[in-house]
Amino acid sequence: MPPVWLASFLALAWAQKRWLPSGLDLGEAWPAFLGGLLVGGGVLLLALAAMEIRRHRTTIIPRREASALVTTGIYRRSRNPIYLGDTMILLGMICYWEAILSLALVPVFVWSIEMRFIVPEEDHLRRKFRMDFARYCQNTRRWV
Template sequence: MKNLMLKVGTFFFKYRNQAFPLIIVALFVAAPPTVSIFGSTELERWKDVVALVVILSGLVLRATVIGYAYIKRGGLNKRVYAKDLVTEGMFGVCRNPLYVGNMLVYSGLFLFHGNPLVVVVGCLVFAFIYQSIIYAEEEFLADKFGQGYRDYCRNVPRWGLKLSAFASSTEGMAFNWKRVIAKDYSTMSSTLIAVVATEFYRLAADSITEQEISYAVVLGALLVAVLAFTGLTSSLKKLGVFDDMTTAH
């Protein structure tokens, strides 16, 4: 089983930027988002609040990771690679904090959609894919860094957050908010777009009533604002506004 997961992990490490959006779109198209839970719109609203909190916690975790110690997750030529073994910042709290953040974001998006099929299948598929990617990375890191990496694995959990280690892991480090914006603005934008698109999908599942037109306009304006933010941030990045940020830890 692990050999299969290593192959799956190697594949998705290389093609995740293309595959993940396709998987999410396929799941969301396969079933419409829920408008009520057991006939209750109040429960649906509370479910959405929980989903948004989960999404936000994932984005905050990603920002914390990148702000303290960024690791280029694209590898080398889209293959698993690491020049150094980074164990400080949030990597002293969890071995895969970015992936934990991603799983929170994806799980929140699936929960926000609400269809049981999407929630269950989406969470299971992405958990399997990320565990496979982690196996592929662990094999590379164990081979390259040997005993140092094995000691690191004994002290730091793979998926859990050892929050008691946060203070010592970030001691003497400065949080780099510019790096967070430069490196993660696309993730923030795509997540917001997914939330807005899902809400509009839910609104337009049947037909938009006169009472819902103003809400649809708000959603459209929010989408435009997110796209404008994305374009502005991309332009500022090209102009070198973020050039003084450190690209390593």
């Protein structure tokens, strides 16, 4: 499940902050402000995406069969707003903790989520919704 992956990467970033601090001090205000913006934005994306999925009465659980192709609301801007929100939360917490060395985890997280969840989900949607999904992919980017 993607939340487990997010929690694992957050634990790695926290461990890096705790046991391998970078020694970089940006003050208290900026890391907290930037981290708060990113985490807040990520949570907002998650909430908007969940509400849109619920409105269409389809599943939010990866690997379950979708009963509808959601292309409205936040899904007009991103095909994967939940994963984008997860990434923003990870980046925000890395900023908040000033775990600068953990910035390298962000592309690893994105790649892992893409290979483990996004590609299989999109393959399923492509088979089930065919032309509707193809049009959606032409008009909406995978991430942003």
